Amino acid sequence: MDASHAFKRPSRCRPIRAVLRILFCSGLLIGSGWGQPAPVQQEKLRDFDAVTLQLPYTHQFQFAGYYAAIEKGFYAQEGLVVNLREVTRGETPIDAVTSGRAQYGVAGSELVVERLRGRPVVALAAIFQHSPYVVISDARKKIRHPLDLLGKRVMMELNQRDVEIMAMFRKLGADIGRMQVKRNSWNVDDLIEGRTDAMCAYITDKPFALKKRGVAVSILKPDQYGIDFYGDCLFTSENERQMNPARVEAFLRASLRGWRYAMEQPDEVIAMIRDKYGAQTYGLTEEDLRFEADEMRKLIMPDLIPVGQMHPERWQHIAETFVELKLASRPYTLNGFLFWSKEKEPEDRWLYWLRAALFATVLVALVVILWNLQLRRQVEKRTHQLKRQNEAIQREAEALRQAEERLKASEAKFRRIYDANIMGMFYASATGHIQEANDAFLKLLGFTREDLDNGLVESMVFSDPEWHPLQPFALNEIEERGVCTPYEKDLLCRNGTRVPTIVTAAVVGPEDKSVIAIVQDISEKRRLIEEQMKTSKLEAVGVLAGGIAHDFNNLLTPILGNLSLARNTSDNTPGMDGFLQLAEKACWRARDLTQQLLTFARGxxxxxxxxxxxxxxxxxxxxxxxxxxxxxxxxxxxxxxxxxxxxxxxxxxxxxxxxxxxxxxxxxxxxxxxxxxxxxxxxxxxxxxxxxxxxxxxxxxxxxxxxxxxxxxxxxxxxxxxxxxxxxxxxxxxxxxxxxxxxxxxxxxxxxxxxxxxxxxxxxxxxxxxxEPAAPKSSGKGGRVLIMDDEADIRQLVSDILEHSGFEVEASANGAETVRLYREAKESGKPFGAVILDLTVPGGMGGAETLQALRKYDPSVKAIVCSGYSNDPIMAEYEKHHFKAAVRKPFSFDEITATVAKVMTA
Structure with missing residues (x-):
């Protein structure tokens, strides 16, 4: 559209132009008076005063307003030359400003803590209306609440830099001492590679860095839990305010002007940081800076709140929060902490007020004229802003509600764990009086919940030093170390019986001196120990019984053998044979008794x-x-x-x-x-x-x-x-x-x-x-048998029985003699058809060792094992040890002869 067309629109443009002319003329008149103070202020500033602004970190969009104030000449217009000083290792901005190495600095709400501790810092402006400081973690760790960090590895500083994070933990009762705190590296690789579970970070950059790496992020914000502080506050020292008040005002004006420009022209400032302030040196891409700019806009809220605005009431609330959390103490005062710009009045007071009234009149006229033109736009804009603000409030309210629900769920979860624990648990005061107990503890002692409520448990158990679960030495140990060594204690039950337990206890927390104790029933453990002692005694009895049974069987062998021999070699009358049969039967009973003794004692x-x-x-x-x-x-x-x-x-x-x-x-x-x-x-x-x-x-x-x-x-x-x-x-x-x-x-x-x-x-x-009937007995004609036994009576008995049955018998008392006799017989052409070996020979080779020696000479040797140790494994599994048969002592005439005949004819 050309100019001729533009001047043909009379309805709106003419009144605006008229008002602008009036405003311009009034401005000349008013400016002649209001413009006078400026030179006075400039006189107080030396030409291009050089000052230093201490930054808490390296160059990034976080300090965009100061870059804009330098590059657009806002500081120069105020007569200032500003040097931006990046972070120095081991030195905070507060240290730099209070020591005089810098005149101005940027810090968070920890400013008020330092002021309450006596450091001469003065807040000039709050650039961030909400703190950017958060706790981030890998979403796969499922850290959804500050209490989820207990027992986890957390990277943080534990100094004024993390003051609002510590305030959040203290408010929620999350004991930092129960976290594995590590020095903050500010490197997201520690999260990605699992060297830490969570870390403190700025919401303006670290979440985006993780997102680019493909890692989902879980964020804990202090403002979700009632800790809503300012962030990135511009401040100076008490000395600078007193000695150079005009310079302070000039620096503040130019800085806020730079911040407004940065919020209006973020793309230009991003290019400025990229090209002039070495963003690439720190690994920052244009995408990183744009994300940071978008996130900072949410924290600065320039469309709703004037940039840099501070409210004394909010600072007072922040200070009260620190006092309640014991990060500061009463009494305190914030007098002199906040800086307010003070304009000088003209010398002629009445002229000042006249000009002010004129300016106000012109301003009101302008507002009235423009009101109708901008009303719709303002209403729509404000409605949109209020809608966004309301949505933000609703999100915060929903987040707070969810946090409260998680806290309630967590409390309910721990309560269920406490009540459902199979081991008894109770809470007691520092002096040992019971306050609460779970059902397992009450059931262990036979009490009910009603008994606990009406004081019966306290009177029967906790009031009597003899039965009190927490003994004096345990309470003393808890007071000294916070926990006691587990110890055994018999507790009194409601019915008057005793139950053996193991008790261990510890204090609930550093501030709460109550004691939580765990009581475990060890009745079964004691029973097992007693049974183990019984088993040990039985094993000892078994060793003794084995020896007795062996000796007793050796004694029975000649008795039973001779009885059997008598029945088979004499022409006995029926009466005499009956007597011999009864005696023989009694011997068999005696052998059974020894076998039962062995089985009972040793298996x-x-x-x-x-x-x-x-x-x-x-x-x-x-x-x-x-x-x-x-x-x-x-x-x-x-x-x-x-x-x-x-x-x-x-x-x-x-x-x-x-x-x-x-x-x-x-x-x-x-x-x-x-x-x-x-x-x-x-x-x-x-x-x-x-x-x-x-x-x-x-x-x-x-x-x-x-x-x-x-x-x-x-x-x-x-x-x-x-x-x-x-x-x-x-x-x-x-x-x-x-x-x-x-x-x-x-x-x-x-x-x-x-x-x-x-x-x-x-x-x-x-x-x-x-x-079928039993096979007829073998006569043994022509059979040669070699006997080894350390008992002479048994050697003689076996020889008599076998010789009576027609066998040719030789006997030896030990293994060496047996091997010699066997070798000589075989070499002479008269080999033994069977060898009977006693399993145990004191001081010499037993049956198993003798058989090994015989097998080396003659692998086809036929051996019969014989022993009074009837439960010996060799007797039960003789074939595995290369014996052809086994005979238990004592044995009968028929048993020994039938076994020898069977082996020799096999």
Whole structure:
């Protein structure tokens, strides 16, 4: 549009031009008077005074206003030459200004703390209306609340630079001492590479640096938790204000003018920083500077608030916050902390007021004329601004609400952890009086929540020094170190019993001297220790029992052997043979007793042989019932299968079950003993097992067993009787398991119990073999046997038995002699067909060592192991040790001759 057209718009332009003419003329008149003070001020400034502005960091958009004031000549117009001084290691802007190395500086709200501590600093302007200082972390760490930082690694300074961050932590009760504080490197690589969990940073640059690296950021802002301070305040010293007030005003005017320009022309200032202030030197790109400019605009709020505005009330609130958080103390005063620009009055007061009134009149006229023209624009702009401000307030309110909800959720979470803890916990005062306890602690001592509330717990437990969980030495240790060493303490229960516990306690915090204690029940631990002691005693008994059993078996061997020999070599009358048979049977009982003693005390692998169960079941049952008022009723299958078993151990199991049945029927009665074949095991205590087994049941009609005790009936040391050791059923369980069998029990209170044994049927014995009569005895003609035993009586007995059976026998007392005799016989052409070796020979080679020596000479040697240590592993698994058979001491005439004949003919 050209000029001619422009002057054809009369309605709006003419009044504006008229007003402008009036305003111009009035300005000349007013300026003649108001312009006079300026020269007076300039007279106080030397031509181009040189001053230094201390920056807290290196060059970046954070100081854009000062760059603009220099480059656009605003400082020069005020007669100032300003030198910008970047951060110096180990020196803060406050240090530089108060020491005189700089006249002006930039710092955060820590200014007020330093003022309250007596340092002569004066605030000139608050450039940031909100502090840019925040705590950032990798979003994957899930740090959403300051309390989430407890126990984490945090990079911060712990000095005035981090004062608002520390204020946030203290307000929320987050103990900095519980964080792993590290010196701040200001390098986001420490976050990315996991060397720290969080770090203090400026919101204007670090989040963007992480975003460029592809890292999502979680930000904690102090203003979300009620700590809303100023940021990047321009300040000077008390000395500068007193000595150069005009220079202070000039510097402030030019600086604020520069900041307004920087907010209006950010792109120009970005180019200025890039080209003249070495942004690239610090690794800053144009993209970095633009992000910083956008974020700073949110903090400066130039569209809503005049740049640099400060409110005394807000500074007062900031000071009160520091006092409440014990970062400063009362009494205090902020007099002289804030700087206010003071214009000088003209000498002629009345002329000053006249000119002021004239200027005000012109200004009002201008406002009235322009009002209608700009009303819509202002309303729309203000509405937009208010909408943005309202949205910001709503976001802050929502953030605060979410923070409160997180705090409540965190408190509820810790409360649930406290209440749900399986170990007892309680709070007590510093003097030891209980204040709170969780359900586990109350349950441990038999109290209820009502007992705690009405003081019964306090009166019974915490008022008596003897039963108090926190002993005096523990309270003293807590007072000195904050925590006590765990110690054992028996506590008094509500019913008067005692419960053994381990107690440990610590103070809640440095300010709260209350004590939190953890109480752990160690009843089971003590029981296990006692059982371990019992086990150790049993092991000692086992060692003794093994020696006794071996010696006793050696004593029985000549007795039983000679009885058997007498029955087989004499023409005895029927009466005499009966007497010999009874004596022989008593010897077998004696051997069984030694075997039971060994099994009870030490266990041992079973020496399995094909067992004829009907006789074993009857004999074991009747033996256990001897002398009692209980009789047995047998139901044994006529075609009961054969099993591979250690008859001595199996007899012990049956006797244990029968004795238990007798104890369950103190008034007498009948026990039913049943034995039959089954194709599948079906029992509630035993997993389903297929395969043929022999089932032996022992049933009584006694008192029965409760469901609670059924679960523990086979546990070691468990017993429901006033006497007894609780090992009978545990030993029986162990024996049956070593036979690859199963044992279970069913019971009903008042009706009785039934114990069931399941043993796998032997695969090596067919039903036909079971029914066939025993093979005829071998005469032994032509067979040569070598015997080794350290007992002369036993050597003589075995020699007599085998010679009576037609064998040719030689005997030796030790391994070396045995090897010599075997070698000589073989070399002479009269080799031994079998060798009987005693397992243990004091002071010489035993059976196993002697066999190794014989095998080196003759790998085909046929050896039989013989020992009174019936539970020795070699006796149970003799084939693994290259023996052809095993014979337990004592043995009968038929047993030793049949074994030798079988080995020699194999």
């Amino acid at each position: 041992g692998a079973p020496v399995k042989k094909a067992a004829v169960l009907p006789d074993l079941i009857r004999d074991s049952t009747l033996f256990a019932l001897h002398g009692s008022n209980v009789r047995a009723q047998f139901e044994i299958d006529d075609h009961l299968a054969t099993v591979e078993a250690d008859q001595g151990q199996l007899s012990q199991v049956l006797q244990n079950l029968v004795i238990n049945a007798v104890h369950a029927m103190p008034q007498g009665g009948v026990i039913r003993v049943r034995a039959h074949n089954v194709d599948k095991i079906e029992h509630w205590q035993i997993p389903s097992v297929t395969g043929k087994h022999v089932c032996i049941e022992v049933a009584d009609s006694g008192t029965g067993i409760s469901p609670e005790n059924l679960k523990r009936i086979f546990d070691p040391y468990f017993t429901t009787k006033a006497h007894g050791h609780g090992l009978g059923l545990a030993t029986s369980f162990s024996i049956i398991r070593r036979h690859d069998g199963h044992i279970g029990v069913t019971s009903q209170l008042g009706k009785g119990s039934t114990f069931s044994l399941f043993l796998p049927i032997s695969r090596n014995v067919t039903p036909k073999e079971q029914a």
